[in-house]
Amino acid sequence: MSLMSWGMYPRIKSSAFRFDTNESLKEIISTHSELISYGNGRSYGDSALGTNILEVRPHNYFLDFDEESGLLHLQAGVLLSEILESFVPRGWFLTITPGTKLITVGGAIASDVHGKNHHVRGCFSECVKDFEIMLASGEIVTCSREKTPELFRATCGGQGLTGVILTARIRLTRIHSSYIDQTTIKSGNLEDTFKAFEEYRDFPYSVAWIDCLAKGADTGRGLLMAGDFRNDGKFSYEKKREHSVPFNFPAVVLNKWSIKVFNRLYYSKAKSGGASQVVDIDDFFYPLDALSHWNRIYGKRGFIQYHFVLPKEHGYQGIKEVLNIVAGKGKGSFLAVLKLCGMANDNYLSFPMEGYSLALDFRIEAGLFQMLDELDQIILKYKGRIYLAKDARVRKEVFEKGYPHVDTFRQYRKNNNMIDTFESSQSKRLEI
Structure with missing residues (x-):
């Protein structure tokens, strides 16, 4: 069978095994290798x-x-x-x-x-x-x-x-509720975004969307969403009607111009300063799940999610350098997610460390892998690491330096x- 990940890259030939009992699983393991x-x-x-x-x-x-x-x-x-x-x-x-x-x-x-x-x-x-x-x-x-x-x-x-x-x-x-009080803060640049994270760090949940194609004084502008569950005793959780992307988009649909327009509209819809609203669990935690097969937006060649974390002391400078390269090459992402991470744990290959993580989605196209290799060097310079659950291309020597x-x-x-x-x-x- 042909098998691919959510990013639709890479595609490989694979054999699938199902097991009904622990004994049947044991039999598969004893008679086959290279299982995952x-x-x-x-x-x-x-x-x-x-x-x-x-x-x-x-x-x-x-x-x-x-x-x-x-x-x-x-x-x-x-x-x-x-x-x-x-x-x-x-x-x-x-x-x-x-x-x-x-x-x-x-x-x-x-x-x-x-x-x-x-x-x-x-x-x-x-x-x-x-x-x-x-x-x-x-x-x-x-x-x-x-x-x-x-x-x-x-x-x-x-x-x-x-x-x-x-x-x-x-x-x-x-x-004590299935609803969240969400505060949205509009930041003018990366410095403002980082300040907003620190100002709202007492909120149990926070995440920022970044306009990764913004340049100059606007570099790193974005929307920080901070929230916490309400205490109103109201509970409701029902499956919502899903919308679907029915086919792989043609490559011409997603380009730096369409992404730039989307980012500008998404950023401009938020009020200056801050705004508060009540949202449900799906809207706050899982907005992309409302659109099934959204990976098809990137076309049949698929996409790479470049997800890295940098130590807190290097987060601002490192992320600014990454954004400058991305914007300069015009390979922006309409999905750019910045998070504040806490302390690392002692699991051997766990990803987060105390600092900031940024996830960027890029359509696979000419020049992408060369740019990602360039970004890797910034991550290494600032002692960061790449998230294995999202990775499909990082080189062994880059990976090793991030995971002690x-x-x-x-x-x-x-x-x-x-x-x-x-x-x-x-x-x-x-x-x-």
């Missing part, structure tokens, strides 16, 4: 692509819930959206959530995803009590920080390279006979 778990296909790059994929999505049952503590026991193929539909009306929300609800719990653990509250709550692994994982030997281990700390640190953020996550117990957070524990991860995989059994296109490219 595959959930809902929402990884942007090649972290879940490989020669042989294990389809985890069919394993999507809730197993138990403790109404007092908010501890939810479930299979790894459950989508975050399925958790929301079942538990938001009961007054519970995901402790950590990325910008899409259409990923599996197993994928959230393997990528150690983060969201708009990383500066106060950290990555997804912070809400994971434990999980069951089948190792290369076929053994099923209940993994936790306390009992199996090395396996926990290697698996959370380990991109599926330590085994197959079967079930997990995660902590949900009590909420990569050799520990490699050695752990070697010592536990995980190499060869669990491999992805990304792990081969980066030799991890």
Whole structure:
């Protein structure tokens, strides 16, 4: 079968395996190599692509819930959206959530995803009590920080390279409304954007959209959205009518001129200073999920999401240099997301560090990969790193300099006979 990521790049030939029981999974693992778990296909790059994929999505049952503590026991193929539909009306929300609800719990653990509250709550692994994982030997281990700390640190953020996550117990957070008080702050340049993040850092959730084609005095202008759940006791969470992009857009549709017009209109719609409004969960956390197949906007060649983080002391200068290059080459993105990140955790390959992360989407076209190589050098200069869950092209030497524990991860995989059994296109490219 032909398989591709959400970014539609790369496309590879792959064989898919389904398993009904743990015994059948053990049999697949014992008789095949180069296996990687595959959930809902929402990884942007090649972290879940490989020669042989294990389809985890069919394993999507809730197993138990403790109404007092908010501890939810479930299979790894459950989508975050399925958790929301079942538990938001009961007054519970995901402790950590990325910008899409259409990923599996197993994928959230393997990528150690983060969201708009990383500066106060950290990555997804912070809400994971434990999980069951089948190792290369076929053994099923209940993994936790306390009992199996090395396996926990290697698996959370380990991109599926330590085994197959079967079930997990995660902590949900009590909420008193399904609505959010959102404040939108319009910034005139990157300095103003950074000041706004610091001014509103006490809000539990914050994120900024950046006009990445703005130049000169306007470089880094954007809209910061900060929010918190209301306390009004109102709960409503229903599936909204989705709109869909029906086909791959022609390459001519998305260019620097159309992106520039979109960015200008999007920026100008916000009032100067700040504005407050009440929004629902989907509008605040998952705006892109309302448009299914939005990846088709970038055309049949696909797109690359370039997602990096820089230490706080270098965040402003480094991001300004990145934006200057992007604007100068006219390869802008209408989706440019800036976040404030809190402290790094001790997982071997987790992405965030204390500082600022920026995600940029670029249509694949002539000159793109050369520009991204140029951006890589800025990231290295300021001691940052690239997000593996989004990556499809970074070079091994660039990746290694951003992840100080990569050799520990490699050695752990070697010592536990995980190499060869669990491999992805990304792990081969980066030799991890």
